[in-house]
Amino acid sequence: MNMTIEHHDPYRDKKITIEIAGIDLNFRAFQLDTKTPTGGKIAKAFGFNLDQPAYVMQWRDDGDLEDLRVQEEADLANGTKFIVAEADSTNRIRVEGEGFDWPSDTITGAVVRKLGRIPAERGIYLERTDEPDRPIEDLDVVKIKTQGVEQFRSRKPEVWELNVQGKKIASLTPVISVVDALTRAGFDPNAWIIILKVAGQPKRQLQVGDDIDLRTPGIEKVRLTAKDVNNGEAHAPSRDFRLLEVDEFYLDGLGLHWETRTSDGHRWIIIRDYPVPDGYTARSTMLALMVPSVYPQAEIDMFYAYPPLQRSTGAAIPATEATQFVAGFPFQRWSRHRGSIAPWNPRQDNVVTHLALVESALLKEVGE
Known part of the structure; x- marks a missing residue:
């Protein structure tokens, strides 16, 4: 053993x-x-x-x-x-x-x-x-x-509120940076003139690197003004990429300021002061179309408006809730698509025919 x-x-x-x-x-x-x-x-x-x-x-x-x-x-x-x-x-x-x-x-x-x-x-x-x-x-x-x-x-932490261009954001700290406030409200901090309104005080312009002390008595709101809005005459339009000849000829004929821009990895046509029909609170808008890199083989889909379009009646417009930033501006996305009866045909469809779709979609929402 x-x-x-x-x-x-x-x-x-x-x-x-x-x-x-x-x-x-x-x-x-x-x-x-x-x-x-x-x-x-x-x-x-x-x-x-x-x-x-x-x-x-x-x-x-x-x-x-x-x-x-x-x-x-x-x-x-x-x-x-x-x-x-x-x-x-x-x-x-x-x-x-x-x-x-x-x-x-x-x-x-x-x-x-x-x-x-x-x-x-x-x-x-x-x-x-x-x-x-x-x-x-x-x-x-x-x-x-x-x-x-x-x-x-x-x-329990205090919650501080700030109104940024009509949207209320909450902060768990009494001091919030301008960048944080605008980003959380859905705005590009670098694309706006930023004004702080405090009751009983002159309006004060803020810079991107500033902080906002929410404990300041009388803070009412932050208001934004786009840095880049003008009548289209102050500078030559941007041409980041070329369109089809028929597109450029048609756009020139509208008599409106238009340009092609590349922003956040997408290609855009931006048309300023694009007229909208009666029934909206605005008479015109800045219109944007996203142009695929292989256009016209790939279709132009949907369209985008800034500032957001609203019916004069106050009734909501369906499928326009999403926001898309284009060159620093928060555009309202109109989710409108071609049906199966008349799908995109690269041999005959282009910017011209898509703008016809835009016009019909705008008219439909106000009953015309």
């Missing part, structure tokens, strides 16, 4: 795993050969040498932070997480009413959230006495070396 003799390693039972983090509270696992590590041994495991002023704290399971001196043994029954920082003192803060001694002159919102075990859906605020409490984002860095004790509280 064979017998296996196991040799007991007296040191194996002494191996323990603890977690150590810097002041970012990103913990990593470290294995030590003792169940009673000292503060100095924990700092050494984290990479500190004897010449560095290591400040070691035990993050207890009950949420408290407890200093651990160099020669002091940690009681792992209270927790196996430790914080090591290059510091020789701490600053006092309070998070959700609980006091902490923090081994740094700064602290991030993310660390405050972890210390206070604050859920992600709640906002963090730095309490202030003579001014509104300051909202703290996770990436914000707060200086905490002050005469008093900085206090952090959490609450």
